[in-house]
Amino acid sequence: MLCRIDCLRDVMDMDKRDLALDLLPGAWRDAAEKVGWAEAEEIRLRLGRAPALLLAGSERVFRQEPVTEEQLQRILEKATGASMHAAVQGLSEGYVSYRGLRIGVCGTAVTREGKVSAFRHLSSLAVRIPKECRGICDEAAEALLRWGFRNTLVSGPPGAGKTTALRELIRRLSDSGLRLGVADERNELSAQDETGTCFDLGRCSDVICGVPKAEAAMMLLRGMNPQILAMDEITARKDGEALRRVYGCGVGILASVHSADPRKETGGQARTLLDQGLFSQLLIIRQEGARRRYTLEKWPP
């Protein structure tokens, strides 16, 4: 799906939080709302355990009855629209995308030709609730705009808010007039759904969803002539290779990677990307309780 995001509509109308709540069985919703639903970052459901919300980094149980496998199956069935075949690509990487929500899946997988084709039994689901936080990394965004864009790698541990920060940087850069191509494989950055609602990625962003990042990057390069290419969570080697090709074409790169601090790593994807000289800036996100600290640093130091 290749589309021009022209988010003139009020993005606040879109409530992914309600969408996530709607996935839960009716009786659970009231219980979830009573324990701080408005601040929840994730819904954690584990077979035989009480369902919980992730609030400020720690889990809070919202209902005492343990989760059954049938309940997990029904939630997943709703999320996939009873269409596992359409979710297999994401499922093979451990998640299902539901109208901009990412649902992590665990259980006993069925594999065919080395790839996950279904889950025989489900044991856990984690529903991540995306949110738009304008102004969260204002200083970093200002610095990127003030001195001219330089390739930037956003890094942080899982759950630190890399996607949220990346989304905000994309919006700021795009609204400044730079053309951004966004390779949004998991549909987390734009969170588009069939009604066309999505997060605001700025006026000059072109987003491609549901296509593996490496392929999406090449499609954007060929078709959309971006000045900067944005990619979330570089994990696979082929994503790194795609970034090298993008770099070779003289297009700027804005990407995120799982790493608490790539400067201190001796191997791993984040450090490899830095050592290859693809990035000249690092935006490190540190989680301090419920707060996040954003530090923009030059690379090499």
Add this chain to the structure above:
Amino acid sequence: MAAVKVLGAILVLSGSALFGFRICSADRDRLNLLRELIYALEQLQGELELRCAPFPDLFLSVSNRAQGKACGFLRDVTEKMKRLGEESFAEIWSRQVQRAFPALSEEERDELSRLGMTLGKMDLEAELRALAGCRAYLGLRLSDLQEQLPGRRRLILGLSAAAGLVTVILMI
């Protein structure tokens, strides 16, 4: 008095003939329904293979091309899928099969219901196989029915006419 008897005989004969025609018409309806279902499943299989889209999309798209009751069935299933989470897809599908296709035989309805237990739970290849299997089964039932229909029609019409005549003779 004779005129009344003639009128009564005509009424009895017409009634029995009508009864015979109704049974034949139910067979014809079943035949048409099987054709519609096979066509709809064929379209569904093709769309699934081509677009690999989620079922609500596929059902809606195919329902625009399907005919008769198969079209209404797919639309109803799509509508009822809004209740996913509260009900499983298999339950929704099976209930709609029972509701929409009373003209099918019990085995045919069971086969269609079984398809609902398979759809949505597997990868593309397995779902295509399940659709092809159901289509092949309905195809066999269709060809059986097509073969039997002329003989069955003659038998039913003959029997109903004979029953009418016997009744008339007994009454006179």
